[in-house]
Amino acid sequence: MLEEIARENFSVKMRASQGGVLGQGGKHISGAERIVSGADLEQQVLSMLERAQTHQKGEADFINIKVELVKPEMVQYCPLLPLAEHAVATVTEGRQAALAELVQTSVSEAAARCGIEAISKLATSMRGAMLLDSLSGERLDALGQRGVRVTKMDVADAARFQRSLAAAHLYGDHVREALVLASKVASAPGIVAELCWSDDPDYVTGYVGSAARGYRRIPVLKEKGDEIGGRVFFVQPGADLPRLIHYLQEQVILVQTGEQIDVTTTH
Ligand code: WAQ
Ligand code: MG
Numbered sequence: 001m002l003e004e005i006a007r008e009n010f011s012v013k014m015r016a017s018q019g020g021v022l023g024q025g026g027k028h029i030s031g032a033e034r035i036v037s038g039a040d041l042e043q044q045v046l047s048m049l050e051r052a053q054t055h056q057k058g059e060a061d062f063i064n065i066k067v068e069l070v071k072p073e074m075v076q077y078c079p080l081l082p083l084a085e086h087a088v089a090t091v092t093e094g095r096q097a098a099l100a101e102l103v104q105t106s107v108s109e110a111a112a113r114c115g116i117e118a119i120s121k122l123a124t125s126m127r128g129a130m131l132l133d134s135l136s137g138e139r140l141d142a143l144g145q146r147g148v149r150v151t152k153m154d155v156a157d158a159a160r161f162q163r164s165l166a167a168a169h170l171y172g173d174h175v176r177e178a179l180v181l182a183s184k185v186a187s188a189p190g191i192v193a194e195l196c197w198s199d200d201p202d203y204v205t206g207y208v209g210s211a212a213r214g215y216r217r218i219p220v221l222k223e224k225g226d227e228i229g230g231r232v233f234f235v236q237p238g239a240d241l242p243r244l245i246h247y248l249q250e251q252v253i254l255v256q257t258g259e260q261i262d263v264t265t266t267h
Helices: 002-007 038-053 091-104 110-118 158-167 171-184 243-248
Strands: 009-018 029-039 062-070 075-079 081-084 130-133 153-155 193-197 206-211 214-218 230-236 252-256 262-265
Touching: 009 038, 009 091, 029 038, 038 062, 075 171, 081 206, 091 130, 091 193, 091 206, 091 214, 110 130, 110 193, 110 230, 130 243, 153 158, 153 171, 158 171, 171 193, 171 206, 171 214, 171 252, 230 243
Parallel strands: 075 252, 081 214, 081 262, 130 230, 153 252
Antiparallel strands: 009 029, 009 062, 193 206, 193 230, 206 214
């Protein structure tokens, strides 16, 4: 019995906002999602609480931390996306690289432009991602400012992942969490590609992710000080949307990482 409990994992989700009503609306401050063992649960909940209370984007007046049991039979696995980095120095070059990357994953140029514009024109950052048709660029979800929030994911072996990130000189929560999220998204049924840049004012890096081309890191996708960031998921025309959204929001995914992360540079 005890052994069984020790083998059980928990999904832990945190989201923090400011100025909403009962957590609806307002400004999104921060969010995080992990899958942790029962032994690590308490410490993880505390560290998420601390993170919500000390975020650069401001003081949260609403913090939601949700803990759910994950049974072993609920878990599916996907591979970590391979990583390559673009050598760009300005926002213009970065967005040009993002456009070219998206087009190479078979997102249409019109839809790719819609995606870049959809993020850059946001008045405030969203909690989740926008789903856009990869041909027409039309918004497909009806979730407004909330968007689709990808949760219930982590790496299968956190210590190994941490070692390989450090060996590749990839430091900090942003890249660790983005690699996991992008790997889950790329494995989802009906996804063609993802475009992302951070909403943290000091973090200007973003990426284009896809199963076809991997995690294509782009060092500059916005100006420093800009509080607007976001995510667009480009969807195959005619994809089964309820199935896709269920996978993104509910399917428990552990990302399998290798011993080493190779970072290649592209120009
Ligand atoms: N599901 C869907 N959308 C999300 C999620 C999620 N779990 N988390 C964040 N978003 C959306 C939301 O609109 C945020 O405003 C936006 O993405 C940016 O979130 O160095 O830090 O957590 O290689 O600020 C990418 C580059 C960093 C990392 C991305 O995003 C690197 C980042 P942030
Ligand atoms: Mg952020």
